[in-house]
Amino acid sequence: MTKFTDLNLNAKVLKAVVEAGYESPTPIQAGAIPPALEGRDVLGIAQTGTGKTASFTLPMLSLLARGRARARMPRSLVLCPTRELAAQVAENFDTYSKHLKLTKALLIGGVSFKEQDKLIDKGVDVLIATPGRLLDHFERGKLILSDVKVMVVDEADRMLDMGFIPDIERIFGLTPFTRQTLFFSATMAPEIERITNTFLSNPERIEVARQATTSENITQGVVMFKASRKDREATEKRKLLRMLIDAEGDKCTNAIIFCNRKMDVDTVAKSLKKYGYDAAPIHGDLDQSQRTKTLDGFRAGELRFLIASDVAARGLDVPSVSHVFNFDVPSHAEDYVHRIGRTGRAGRDGKAIMICVPRDEKNLEDVERLVQKPIPRFDNPLGDAAPAQEEAKAEAPAKSDDKPKRTRSRSRKSDTPRAEKAAEDKPNVEAAKPEPKQEAKPEPVEQPAEVEKTEAAPAQDEQKSNRGGRDDKKSRGGRGRNDKRGGNDNRVVGLGDHTPDFIGLSFRERI
Numbered sequence: 001m002t003k004f005t006d007l008n009l010n011a012k013v014l015k016a017v018v019e020a021g022y023e024s025p026t027p028i029q030a031g032a033i034p035p036a037l038e039g040r041d042v043l044g045i046a047q048t049g050t051g052k053t054a055s056f057t058l059p060m061l062s063l064l065a066r067g068r069a070r071a072r073m074p075r076s077l078v079l080c081p082t083r084e085l086a087a088q089v090a091e092n093f094d095t096y097s098k099h100l101k102l103t104k105a106l107l108i109g110g111v112s113f114k115e116q117d118k119l120i121d122k123g124v125d126v127l128i129a130t131p132g133r134l135l136d137h138f139e140r141g142k143l144i145l146s147d148v149k150v151m152v153v154d155e156a157d158r159m160l161d162m163g164f165i166p167d168i169e170r171i172f173g174l175t176p177f178t179r180q181t182l183f184f185s186a187t188m189a190p191e192i193e194r195i196t197n198t199f200l201s202n203p204e205r206i207e208v209a210r211q212a213t214t215s216e217n218i219t220q221g222v223v224m225f226k227a228s229r230k231d232r233e234a235t236e237k238r239k240l241l242r243m244l245i246d247a248e249g250d251k252c253t254n255a256i257i258f259c260n261r262k263m264d265v266d267t268v269a270k271s272l273k274k275y276g277y278d279a280a281p282i283h284g285d286l287d288q289s290q291r292t293k294t295l296d297g298f299r300a301g302e303l304r305f306l307i308a309s310d311v312a313a314r315g316l317d318v319p320s321v322s323h324v325f326n327f328d329v330p331s332h333a334e335d336y337v338h339r340i341g342r343t344g345r346a347g348r349d350g351k352a353i354m355i356c357v358p359r360d361e362k363n364l365e366d367v368e369r370l371v372q373k374p375i376p377r378f379d380n381p382l383g384d385a386a387p388a389q390e391e392a393k394a395e396a397p398a399k400s401d402d403k404p405k406r407t408r409s410r411s412r413k414s415d416t417p418r419a420e421k422a423a424e425d426k427p428n429v430e431a432a433k434p435e436p437k438q439e440a441k442p443e444p445v446e447q448p449a450e451v452e453k454t455e456a457a458p459a460q461d462e463q464k465s466n467r468g469g470r471d472d473k474k475s476r477g478g479r480g481r482n483d484k485r486g487g488n489d490n491r492v493v494g495l496g497d498h499t500p501d502f503i504g505l506s507f508r509e510r511i
């Protein structure tokens, strides 16, 4: 078996690896490090959890150990699809470079340009960035990429999903032709193949086995759920989630709960919190300090439930997660693999429980086809019969989150990459349909305002137009406060957009 000492790493890097407690290189490390150290291009087909970050970080640090960066001219560049992933890569660099005198900068949205500019001005050896933010700096004339010797593209398949490929191509064009490229992707879609054929030169291709989705130590199950009434689906689904969590008892030490849509991430988190669960959301609209705080809390075991979107949670490394709950069946079957891979790590036992509503059955079939076996059906603790109306009424406190307050979506002014937002918002087609109007008026109840900030679910065609990446500001602006398709149709002719909410309510509802 290959040992780290066989790999020709810089002695100071090797020392840091030993201190990290790693005994031997993982297959992607054993395969990628030697050619990378020889200066060759590498095409790594591997997903998170395989040790791929160290497979590019360790040789890069060894190569950069000699030499110094000049002002505004980074010597190496790592591109990541999300801020979290970029931050995680930066942590890896800190760990492995602790005995070297190298400088790095992290260029991600949600952090002021000023601080980042200062670092770049001083000169950095390693620049870790999301593509949008990197190009923003470049366009401001603050960054020169002509001294980049090594460029890494991490999670290229997710970059594709998020519409970042045009940005990546542009960045490739801004770096010297002679640069070394280390390119990582979990899958090789035709578009990714095209990019690698265009920008990589005779790469060493290393492919490591797919993460075993049906790994013995992860117990999987799906609960088939049909609401008693369409307009109660959201409320009853959250109740079902609480029952599923409760049924796990103390075995559920912590869990990541995945939702397909950012809006639901917020709603589920708020609802759980209201019912006394220790829960917090993470998605692209939250500011960076909030996201970091939530993640740190979850990693440290201070937060029990992390409610997440696929994009925000992608690639996150939390070693010990007892449960994964899929509040929705993911609309991309591949995401199921990534989601449940958050639990059962390092040989520990894990459990992955999913809720499937009738319209998600097609997605469930896709997941089962991908993992090549049926996911066992778990009993529905709500029972097969539709819950009685009384039960739904008892749930009334959560009612407000069925009708989120419409906001002006000003959250968009945050500099989350637009494509990241688009990817996080991506609803499945059915889910984007407006809820039917309530058949009967609910009893007036005091409703805690559960949802403070949500976005209207974008229409499907709008989503498509968003796949172009950063230059799609206009196309995103279409569904704002004037949108009437979402069901909140209380406007009064003549009052324009400024109709106070209570105007459309009956006097009984205003109490």
Ligand code: AMP
Residues within 6 Å of the ligand: 021, 022, 023, 024, 025, 026, 029, 047, 048, 049, 050, 051, 052, 053, 054, 315, 317
């Ligand atoms: P990654 O695939 O880069 O997200 O890495 C997944 C996890 O594996 C991280 O927690 C790393 O610290 C850990 N790791 C990376 N390389 C090794 C190794 N050679 N031995 C043990 N753990 C490792």
